Amino acid sequence: MSLLAGPEGPAAESGWGHDHERKGFFTDTSICIGCKACEVxxxxxxxxxxxxxxxxxxxxYDNTGELGANTWRHVAFVEQGQERIEEAKESGRKLVSLGMPGIGPKSSGVRGATPAGDLSTTDRTPPDTPEFRWLMSSDVCKHCTNAGCLDVCPTGAIFRSEFGSVVVQEDVCNGCGTCVSACPFGVIERRDDGTISPFAHREDKVDRMGTASKCTLCHDRLVDGEDPACSATCPTQSIKFGDHADLTTEAQQRVTDLHERGMTEARLYGANPKDGVGGTGSVFLLLDEPEVYGLPPDPQVPTASLPATYARVGIAAAGMVAVAALSFLGGRR
Ligand code: SF4
Ligand code: SF4
Ligand code: SF4
Structure with a gap:
């Protein structure tokens, strides 16, 4: 498995101890209005x-297209018709029957009492399916529990911060690009010379050119006790920043609430610690399947298979030595 992850959480396992809570994002796309203030x-x-x-x-209405070395937040705009919306509702219902956590009436914990989530007197008629909708979602680095970029970096330029985030030190990065291929989300990228910008808009000097670049969870702001710039700016609180454990609980509750209101398309992304990256620091509430937003449905950290690969190489090497030894002994007879 990953080099710097484990049951104590990524920050503790990386040597920071338990003095810091793991921080993260809960991005609730159901209340994003696509203003792009976070990007700016x-x-x-x-x-x-x-x-x-x-x-x-x-x-x-997207104008940045994807996350990249220069775009650490990207607001996706996805256009959907009625048929696709119905499909999203149906796939969300199936997730519930598969055991998605946090769905169902809330209990007051008092025997015989009416459950706090009893909606028997509430109008639970699902809203009519609209003929058209925009899905808007502000994407960002996932700050994975098992981070492929961090595992493979040969210079130690990528580190696990005291907040559990994954940060690149641009003055240590040598621009080899190994991390780029190790990210299952396609987040991290090396900064180019600005040639994708029209010449008139290029700056004379492109900072940090050639080095790997991505969201830092605003590490410089966190050490000063400030929230990240994107979450502090979001006018609808679609991007929430805080303690990862609290945000995950809030996200599960929000899915429950939306399902109770008939929005069965709501589901979480990144909240499962048993997924292929051990869960993510950035948790998302989506209104359709991850692929619709350009997110991999089953991300896998590539370094997860390293121990098995090393074991197979060891067995193969031992076999070769044994064959060579037998050949040698056979030749002496
Ligand atoms: S999303 Fe990619 S760049 Fe971000 S921590 Fe995970 S592996 Fe690294
Ligand atoms: S946390 Fe900071 S670096 Fe990361 S997307 Fe938000 S504003 Fe950008
Ligand atoms: S600032 Fe908030 S509402 Fe605006 S695009 Fe970003 S996440 Fe959506």
Whole structure:
């Protein structure tokens, strides 16, 4: 498994002890209005260069397209018709029957009492399915529990912070790009020379050119006791920042509430500590399947198979030595 993960949580396992709670995001896409204030705040705070010429892509109101070295927050716009919305509702219902945690009436804990979540007197008629909707979602680095980028970095430029986040030290990164192929989400990227921007918009000097670049969970702000720039700016609180454990509980409760209101398409992404990356520091509430938002449905940290690979190599090497020894002994007879 990953080099720096375990039952005590990523920060503790990395030598920080238990003095710090793991921090993270809960991004509730059901209340995102697509204003992109988070994207702008991130760029402004981190002085990241412009992407493209600010034209929308043509396929949607998106104008940055994806996360990248210069875009550490990306707001996706997904256009959906009635048929797809019905499919999303159905797939959400199936997740409940598969045992998605946190769905069902809340109990007051008092025997014989009416459960706190008893909705028998509440109108539970699901809302009509609209003919059309936009899904908007602000994507970011997942700050994985088992982070492939961190595991494979040969220079130690990527470290696990005291907040449990995954941070690149650009003055240590040698630009080898090993981390880029190890990220199952396609988040981390090396910064280019700005050639994707029209010449007129290019800055004279591109900072940190050639080094790997991604969201730091605003580490510089956290050490000063401030919230990250993106969550502090979001006008609808679609991006919530806080203690990871509390946010995960809040996210599960929010899915329960939405299902009770007939929005059965709601589901969580990144909240399962048994998934292929051990769960993520950035948890999302989605209104359709992950692929719809460009997220992998079953991300796997590539270093998870390293112990098995080393074991197989060891067995193969031992076999070769044994064959060589037998050949040698046979040749002497
Ligand atoms: S999402 Fe990618 S870049 Fe971010 S911590 Fe996970 S592996 Fe690293
Ligand atoms: S936490 Fe900071 S670096 Fe990360 S996306 Fe938000 S503003 Fe950008
Ligand atoms: S996450 Fe918040 S700031 Fe970002 S686009 Fe959505 S509503 Fe706007």
């Amino acid at each position: 705040a991130c760029k402004e705070w981190n002085r990241n260069p412009i992407d493209g010429d600010l034209e929308i892509l043509g396929s949607s």
